[in-house]
Amino acid sequence: MAFIEFRLQWDGRINRQDVAAKFDISLNQATHDLVRYKRLAPTNIRYDLSERAYLRSHDFAPRYDITGVAGYLDQLEAASKGTSRDGAFWIGRWPAFEVLPAPTGEIGLDVLRAVVASILANEPIDVLQQTSDELAPTWCTLLPHALVHDGERWCVRAFSCCAGGYETTPLARIGSFRAATAAIGPAQADADWNTMLSLEIGPNPALPAAAREVVARDYGMEDGKSILQVRHALVGSLLRRLGITEIPTEHAKLVLLNPEALGLLGEHA
Structure with a gap:
């Protein structure tokens, strides 16, 4: 069911050949699965005789989390790492995309x-x-x-x-x-691992108002901040990754709004 919805969500269409090929089932079984999804979510799917395919309805409302934004972008990122696109993914029609490579050491x-x-x-x-x-x-x-x-x-x-x-x-x-x-x-006991901290990050107040708004949207902030739950042992890694320092530069995007949550930043960086 989730696969059918995924194709409707992102490709806008699906037919029984798509389902049969993906799961190595008969066309009759694929038709049965499509009918089941239509019963489950009748406002999400409609059959178009001219296209000979099921199309996404105007009132489409996803039921499965895996068919959402994160599920789609996760597949693009996985495909960028060299995984074959045949069989492993649910995307039917691939957009042009690029993911910046990151140098990583080899793990045996x-x-x-x-x-x-x-x-x-x-x-x-x-x-x-x-x-x-x-x-x-x-x-x-x-x-x-x-x-x-x-x-x-x-x-x-x-x-x-x-x-x-x-x-x-x-x-x-x-x-x-x-x-x-x-x-x-x-x-x-690993106290630093077992201790969870709530870190509040926000746009650098030294940035212009428009730049602060962009940062807030980029990082999904509400009311000017995002709250991140992180283990005490990993605080340093998180702050380095976000480019947050004890004394932010004027060009820094982010600042820590509640440094009192971890005492002196220098002790954990």
Whole structure:
């Protein structure tokens, strides 16, 4: 049902061949599915004899979240990463589009699999990781508990025996792994991970009024601000990604409206 609605929403039309080809079903079954959707949402779909297809009605109102803006743009972004457009996506007619590439380090399949297994089993693992303190990679025992995407790269959140506390480590820095050579007792709770903060961001008041309005629309603000829920451990990554500094420059787009939520910015940046 969601696929039918997706095609109506974004292509404006669908026929039984589309449904049959997508799900490898008979034309009769595809017709049955289209009739079912028409019963479910009669004001969304109409059959056009001349087109020999079902068309989006003028009173179309989507019922499934996946057929909305985020669902469509997510498919464009996924397609930009080289995934074949055959079979994996619901888009029928592709618009011209471009997504800017971002440099990312390679994450080893075996490394990710081992880290995921360690998280699921709540067991430590030794990793050979590159750090900014040593020229050569060094071994360290980690007790990972979560995967993290910081807006730019995938990381692992773990208790680190080397650091004597919790760290967020980019997975691309891990070159190899082995069974843990050191036992780790029950680690203290990851307080920075468990603490959620509400950060209020708004347009830089130093910007002209028109520019502030543009920023507000770009970032989906209401009443001049957006409220973001973020883990304390990830505050620094979020602020860097948004270009928010303790003392904003006159050209900065965004500012933090409630710095008291996290104390001194410098401690978390």
